[in-house]
Amino acid sequence: MASNEEILAGLAEIVNEETGLAPEAVELDKSFTEDLDIDSISMMTIVVNAEEKFGVRIPDEEVKNLKTVGDAVGFIANAQA
């Protein structure tokens, strides 16, 4: 089980790998599209990498609800629980 801090750090690492954004720019209240400028194809790549890293399944229909980094951290934490 990863803590929310660990999930955020892991997610920031995945986002950095995909987009080059500095990990510290990936904060809980940031919107993936508005603030981080992540397009749908990068978002799917991030989702699939997060599934592998955290051992969870994020259904495709759920992805559109993950608007902010915090939404994704919350979803992953719940899915792991």
Place this chain on the structure above:
Amino acid sequence: MARKVVITGLGATTPIGGDVPTMWKNALKGVSGAHTLEDDWVAKYELPVHFAARAMTPALEVLSRVEAKRMDPSTQFAVVAAREAWADSGITEIDHDRLAVAFATGIGGVWTLLDAWDTLREKGPRRVLPMTVPMLMPNGPAAAVSLDLGARAGAHTPVSACASGTEAVHVGLDLIRAGKADVVVCGGAEAAIHPMPIAAFASMQALSRRNDDPEHASRPYDRDRDGFVMGEGAGALVLEAEEHALARGARIYAELAGTSVTADAYHITAPDPEGLGATRALKAAMFDGRIQPEDIVHVNAHATSTPVGDKPEYAALKAALGKHVDSVAVSATKSQMGHLLGASGAVEAVLTVMAIYDRKAPVTINLENQDPEIPLDVVTTARDLPAGSIAALSNSFGFGGHNAVIAVRSV
């Protein structure tokens, strides 16, 4: 009177140079870009061929990791070469609606395609990357160059196997002449040094098996040639309507005087032994450029170093140039960099333009015992080309019976 088209920018990333100045310096010196492959897949799949000519500068040393991530290696090479050509042209202001792209590939995103297949089988469909389709599509290089430069007058992808790069130059000339664009970035890219294409080309007996001596494996016109050497990279040229180039005071390398494309309709892979399709292409390119055989001082030959391929090209040159063929300095630059497949014509177009501009013919290496049936005047040490108005040809032929020729004239 057709619009005159000139060449104002050049770019290349090849096994003998990661940019045009390095490539040209080496092309005049005569070096080999072929080396033993260190990859574990050579032994793993027991490939019959253990060497290839890799790009001298990996694309990842030029592009950022993030931008490279969304590109197949072939597209990475295309973008590297196109950026160099664009910067070299000195164009700073352009009507983007009048800027087009014609960028070829022979095979397309073969690494992406096969990696995705491996991923599907090993990890399942969920792990197949969402960028897989745009990365494997053959128009990937043209699309990426269009996106990179903001070229909105169309992005074309001629595909004609090993004639693709030359056909892209042909398409570029037509676009400008037809008034559909004022500037075209054209070229070709290939990145197929992967075990599957090596196995496939080896299976059809097209590759040299000189595993103990890769540097001497590519030997066009030599009696002991035994096949081509796989290369990779890209070449790019900025074509520009002459009036557009003159209006901005551009440095003009040469005129793209004429081009042509023909088809053998003879056999899917074997060249017509008499080179009839190639002859028609040579004559058509000269006619298109209003060039007489006597104007030609240099030919960058297709000359892949296969036993069956080099001879019909000689027959075609003889038929198209007549007695003048004996007075033409012929360079077989695949001896140095191997065969870049769909990129080869574009890279050789760059070399041909440099030959006219610099008035020097590049070197053919590894010619130890010239095939007596191919008595061409082959350039084995860099040779000066004459002063005055001169012209040169570059040939490319591809599986499928594709023949493409460009004619370049000094300005």
